[in-house]
Amino acid sequence: xxxxxxxKVAIPEPRKISTVPRFSDRVFRVVVFCGxxxxxxxxxxxxxxxxxxxxxxxxxxxxxxxxxYEWYSAINTDGTAGEExxxxxxxxxxxxxxxTALIAVVIGVPIAVASALxxxxxxxxxxxxxxxxxxxxMAAFPSILFGLWAFNILMPSGxxxxxxxHKYLGFVPFFDVSAPVFxxxxxxxxxxxxxxxxxxxxxxxxxxxxQTPLDRIQAAYALGATKWTMIKAVVLPFGSSGIVGGAMLGxxxxxxxxxxxxxxxxxxxxxxxxxxxxxxxxxASLIILKFGEASIEEINALMAAGLILFLLTLLINMxxxxxxxxxxxxGR
Amino acid sequence: MSDQVKPTSLASIAGNRVSRTxxxxxxxxxxxxxxLHAWFGKNHVLxxxxxxxxxxxxxxxxxxxxxxxxxxxxxxxxxxxFIPTAAMxxxxxxxxxxxxxxxxxxxxxxxxxxxxxxxxxxxxxxxIGENVLSGLRxxxxxxxxKEELLEECLKRAGLWNExxxxxxxxxxxxxxxxxxxxxxxxxxxxxxxxxxxxEPCSALDPGSTLRIEETIRxxxxxxxxxxxxxxxxxxxxxxxxxxxxxxxxxxxxxxEVGPTSEIFARPKDQRTExxxxxxxx
Numbered sequence: 001x002x003x004x005x006x007x008k009v010a011i012p013e014p015r016k017i018s019t020v021p022r023f024s025d026r027v028f029r030v031v032v033f034c035g036x037x038x039x040x041x042x043x044x045x046x047x048x049x050x051x052x053x054x055x056x057x058x059x060x061x062x063x064x065x066x067x068x069y070e071w072y073s074a075i076n077t078d079g080t081a082g083e084e085x086x087x088x089x090x091x092x093x094x095x096x097x098x099x100t101a102l103i104a105v106v107i108g109v110p111i112a113v114a115s116a117l118x119x120x121x122x123x124x125x126x127x128x129x130x131x132x133x134x135x136x137x138m139a140a141f142p143s144i145l146f147g148l149w150a151f152n153i154l155m156p157s158g159x160x161x162x163x164x165x166h167k168y169l170g171f172v173p174f175f176d177v178s179a180p181v182f183x184x185x186x187x188x189x190x191x192x193x194x195x196x197x198x199x200x201x202x203x204x205x206x207x208x209x210x211q212t213p214l215d216r217i218q219a220a221y222a223l224g225a226t227k228w229t230m231i232k233a234v235v236l237p238f239g240s241s242g243i244v245g246g247a248m249l250g251x252x253x254x255x256x257x258x259x260x261x262x263x264x265x266x267x268x269x270x271x272x273x274x275x276x277x278x279x280x281x282x283x284a285s286l287i288i289l290k291f292g293e294a295s296i297e298e299i300n301a302l303m304a305a306g307l308i309l310f311l312l313t314l315l316i317n318m319x320x321x322x323x324x325x326x327x328x329x330x331g332r
Numbered sequence: 333m334s335d336q337v338k339p340t341s342l343a344s345i346a347g348n349r350v351s352r353t354x355x356x357x358x359x360x361x362x363x364x365x366x367x368l369h370a371w372f373g374k375n376h377v378l379x380x381x382x383x384x385x386x387x388x389x390x391x392x393x394x395x396x397x398x399x400x401x402x403x404x405x406x407x408x409x410x411x412x413x414f415i416p417t418a419a420m421x422x423x424x425x426x427x428x429x430x431x432x433x434x435x436x437x438x439x440x441x442x443x444x445x446x447x448x449x450x451x452x453x454x455x456x457x458x459x460i461g462e463n464v465l466s467g468l469r470x471x472x473x474x475x476x477x478k479e480e481l482l483e484e485c486l487k488r489a490g491l492w493n494e495x496x497x498x499x500x501x502x503x504x505x506x507x508x509x510x511x512x513x514x515x516x517x518x519x520x521x522x523x524x525x526x527x528x529x530x531e532p533c534s535a536l537d538p539g540s541t542l543r544i545e546e547t548i549r550x551x552x553x554x555x556x557x558x559x560x561x562x563x564x565x566x567x568x569x570x571x572x573x574x575x576x577x578x579x580x581x582x583x584x585x586x587x588e589v590g591p592t593s594e595i596f597a598r599p600k601d602q603r604t605e606x607x608x609x610x611x612x613x
Contacts, residue, residue: 125416215453219515222411224443224471224522233470237457 047310054304057088057297066308067091071269071286073298088301090308092271096186096281097309100261101254103190103275104197108254109247111194112201117231119202120209132206139199147263150192155264158188162276177277184266186280192260197250204249208242209235241324248320252313258284283309362387362556363408363445363526368422369583370403372415377403379583381422383575385526390548390557392567392592395577395607400584401560404577405528408558409445410438426526443471446524450531452511454503454518461499463514467522481521489517490547509540516547527551529559533566545570564608568596576604 021029058065068089115135119128150158159182166182169175212235220230236243261282267289268279287302294302363385370378378400385391393401406412407420410431423430431441454463464485468475475481482499486492491513495506503514512532519527529548533541541563548557548570561567567574574596575589580603588595588604599605 213453215449215451216455218411218414219449219453219455219518220466220470221414222409222442222447222449223467223519224439224473226439226470226472229470229472233455233458233466237455 047307050303050307050310053300054307057301057304058307061088064089065304066094069269069271071290071301073290073295073301086297086301088298088304090283090286090305092269093267093281093283093286093305094308094312095271095273096265096267097255097283097312099273099275100186100189100193100265100280100282101251103187104193104254105247105251106194107191108194108197108250109201109243112198112246112250113205113243115198116202116205116209117235119206121227121231121235135199135202139203143196143257143260144263146192146196147260150188150195150260150264154191155183155188158185158191159183162187166276174273174275177274179277181278182276184264184278184280185276186265186272187275189261189265189280189282190275192264193254193257196257196260197253200253201243201246201250204246205239205243208239208245212238245320245324248316248323252316252320255313255316256284256309258288261285262288362389362427363558364425365404365408366423366425368404368407368424369420370400370407370412371417371419372403373417376583377579378407379585381586383586383589385556385558387525387556388552388554389573390552390559390571391573391575392571393558393560393575393577394562394564394567395584395587396579397562398584399577399579401577402530403584405447405530405558405560408526408528409442409447411442411447439471443467443473443522444524445526445528446519446522447528447530448512448515448519448532451535452508452515454506454511454514456502456504458503459500460495460503460506460514463503464517464521466518471522473522485517485520488520488547488551489513490543490550491517507540509536509543512536512540512544513547516544516551520551524555526556526558529557531560531562534562541566564596568592576601576607578603578607 061068065088068087069092070087070089071093072087074086115131119131123131162182162185165175165187166177170177216234216238217230220234225233262285265280265282265285266278267281267285269281270279272279272281283305287306290298290302365381365383368378368381369376381404383391393405395401403412408424412418412420420432424432426441426444430436431445455466458466461482464482465475465478467473468478483492483496486495491510494510495501495514498505503511506514512535516527516532533544536544545566548559551557552570552572559567559571571592573589574592576587576595576599577584578587579585588599588601590600595604596608599608605611
């Protein structure tokens with residue numbers, strides 16, 4: 001066949017490739033499909049519920065709901081909304097939430113990364129298994145117990161550290177205090193949260209570190225690397241995305257944590273950037289603080305606050321995904 | 333090309349090399365192993381290997397897969413001990429000193445005895461230049477004229493002309509053969525006396541293989557090279573000495589060692605002859 005002849009042959013459309021799954025496979029497919037969708041459905045249901053309940057408040061107050069610091073519920077004796085009119089603003093609570101969560105990440109992530117490195121590269125086998133079990137247990141520990149322990153044991157010593165920080169770093173605006181009140185501060189709440197996020201950050205980092213390609217580790221050792229220089233040159237660049245991802249998961253967890261923070265934090269409806277001062281805010285704690293004796297109107301406002309917290313967490317997780325995807329291309 | 337290796341052709345390739353006489357270097361220099369054994373758990377993989385590698389020679393280690401060549405080469409710079417159950421007995425002497433002696437800093441041993449692996453493994457987070465100089469950082473060595481060292485290492489590895497204009501590109505942007513030469517340059521930067529090469533060409537195409545062989549030939553003027561290879565033409569082309577390893581249901585042992593031309597032309601052991609003539613393995 002000549003070239004000209006073959007050129008005349010029409011190029012066919014690509015065929016559709018398909019297969020008929022067996023009955024059992026189809027059943028299984030439906031089952032896992034439902035499982036996979038359940039997370040989405042539950043999350044959507046919660047968001048819709050919060051949205052509907054919070055809508056009236058949000059449409060009344062608009063943007064002031066997140067910028068205003070006051071939270072005042074006017075209630076008549078019969079439990080209906082009062083005539084004076086209520087003010088609902090979670091600005092102070094949002095600021096407080098972000099500050100305590102950031103403190104938790106700043107304290108917790110380095111400890112978690114160090115412990116992940118220790119477990120993967122330094123711990124003897126026998127100790128490793130035991131420590132991993134302990135850290136997993138820590139993740140499953142009821143948060144009220146963290147709260148109680150922190151209130152009774154951690155707070156007194158936390159105050160002591162806070163005073164030292166204030167004494168030597170008081171010139172930094174964050175470490176200044178306008179009044180010498182060091183109990184129930186965002187700093188102490190941040191320490192409690194740091195302890196609570198260590199397990200998740202440790203296990204995420206550990207997972208990533210353990211996937212470091214062996215040939216790169218060996219290449220480093222063959223060049224006369226010490227364990228630490230090897231970790232710096234090979235493991236940390238490879239695992240950076242995992243550390244960021246773990247930190248973001250920790251941040252999300254720290255922002256949503258309720259009971260432990262409520263136990264140790266003094267909720268004050270003012271924007272406070274002095275982390276050592278015993279006055280802070282926290283959206284989740286606000287909800288638990290007000291929920292018990294709230295009017296219907298206030299409950300709706302709390303739902304709106306919940307919705308905002310939900311959106312904030314969503315935003316952070318999306319940012320985490322973005323960072324992980326971007327940084328994972330480098331160093332791999 | 334058929335897999336069948338013709339003994340005559342191999343011997344003639346080997347004969348083209350100016351062979352150095354065994355034992356020309358005094359004892360106590362270069363690298364020596366004495367009654368070396370190795371285990372993985374209870375599995376005895378190497379038995380009683382005593383071999384000398386005189387300074388400035390190229391020695392090829394040949395033998396069928398699983399005969400312990402790679403394990404042997406990894407005992408020479410103490411990479412063996414990274415496998416959790418690994419154990420060894422006997423001695424490895426570098427310039428007369430036992431590298432397994434108590435109190436030896438293993439990182440210093442690995443600076444003197446460098447290693448190039450089967451699969452090219454540049455550090456992907458580093459540029460080409462950073463890769464070459466990475467050993468300085470990893471071993472915490474001081475170096476004043478880094479530019480010079482960089483150029484020298486890349487030239488010795490035969491890569492300079494190809495990368496001199498893109499030293500800031502990432503190592504992963506190079507071809508497989510170039511990456512392997514980059515890895516060679518990287519091991520040269522810490523100035524080792526001995527270079528171990530564990531099948532450095534097995535993942536490369538014939539053209540790249542030839543380039544690496546040229547590099548090895550250049551390097552052999554200034555350092556001791558020990559290379560594991562499955563390619564017998566390669567062994568014949570580049571090595572002064574060849575050692576034949578075999579594990580025939582027992583722990584791996586060294587059957588025969590000698591000048592490469594002898595091993596290929598007049599092996600003393602029947603098993604060596606069977607192997608180099610392609611009758612098994």
